[in-house]
Amino acid sequence: MYLIEYLKSADSLTIQLSLTLLFVVVYIIVTKLTDRIIRRFGRKNEIALPRVVYTIKYFRFVLLVFILLLLGITWDISFEGLSVYFLSFFTVAGVGLFASWSILSNVTSAIILFFYFPYRIGDRIRIVDGDNSIEGIVFDLNMFSIVIKNEHGQKVTYPNNVALQKAIIMLK
Structure with missing residues (x-):
């Protein structure tokens, strides 16, 4: 009033x-x-x-x-x-x-991945992308990409937008 x-x-x-x-x-x-x-x-x-x-x-x-x-x-x-x-x-x-x-x-x-990404740094994952599939340990998750360290010790950068579109398998 x-x-x-x-x-x-x-x-x-x-x-x-x-x-x-x-x-x-x-x-x-x-x-x-x-x-x-x-x-x-x-x-x-x-x-x-x-x-x-x-x-x-x-x-x-x-x-x-x-x-x-x-x-x-x-x-x-x-x-x-x-x-x-x-x-x-x-x-x-x-x-x-x-x-x-x-x-x-x-x-x-x-x-989106911040609120819904079931994997953490240190988890072992495989991103299924046909011939370009990537397997390794999640090294970093940043605003542009997921960094995965493969079995050869190389760091592979995978774009966030593509990771949302592909199947990700949690490995033991």
């Missing part, structure tokens, strides 16, 4: 400042909550700390972009004027991502 009366009597600048403060507070609270949830999930499932940190950074980035969009709407930023800059940026980024689209899909796959 008080908030409605306040909004009716407040001028536009006061409302914008209040909403900005509210969005900043919401951003801080949500980042702390998601950090705790992701860290707890990582500890519970014995996920390596670097993977937990990558996932936290990814979620913070997505939330920051969302909050910045809300702030742009709050402050009546003309998206028509910014559209030229965004269009130029996304054109350059699109050409770069089109040439190496797997970067984005590997990061997205890393997030």
